């Protein structure tokens with residue numbers, strides 16, 4: 723029992739330290755910082771990695787994929803705030819950490835994952851943790867999720883070589899898309915806003931490093 727309590731204490735301390743680091747790195751939204759502090763990231767990685775869950779680093783989740791670095795999750799979430807968030811689409815659900823952070827701010831999160839075992843595990847995890855506003859689809863996120871669009875916001879956690887047109891189409895007017903784009907060695911994080919029916923504005927943010935967005939299913 724003591725051992726169990728010990729883990730709890732460590733994880734509270736390490737969560738506070740993580741949030742402090744994110745503040746120093748420029749995350750300012752208090753609700754986002756609170757979401758990071760209160761979301762049990764250790765439940766989204768294998769038990770063997772749980773002790774490292776509150777480090778500001780990406781960690782392996784199997785199938786050659788990773789759980790994103792908390793800083794990038796916080797930053798991307800922050801970029802989507804400001805307008806209505808009734809429907810949010812996430813491409814590249816992986817273990818679901820970003821999905822549950824989004825679920826704190828969105829009425830409904832729609833999350834697509836192209837690796838079947840990850841999608842299955844994620845559905846189980848969401849049920850166990852009792853999140854009621856996340857739907858997971860096993861499919862190719864390059865296609866978006868047209869049946870449920872258009873979306874107030876779209877977040878991609880994998881990097882295509884260029885912005886998939888289907889994602890642009892499925893944005894509401896005024897909606898925002900945050901997406902890493904690039905290939906071999908260099909990716910930029912883009913914030914794209916749909917200004918009207920035909921026009922989009924694009925802002926280039928940090929250089930980032932995501933797993934590639936692959937087409938098709940696995």
Ligand code: SAH
Pocket residue numbers: 787788789790791813814815816817818819820821834835836837840861862863864879880933934935936937938
């Ligand atoms: N959102 C996760 C990050 C997962 S890593 C987190 O919170 O940490 C990125 C994920 O994108 C991987 O699971 C990968 O399988 C998935 N992916 C890559 N290309 C995809 C595509 N075309 N459609 C859906 N998912 C994709």
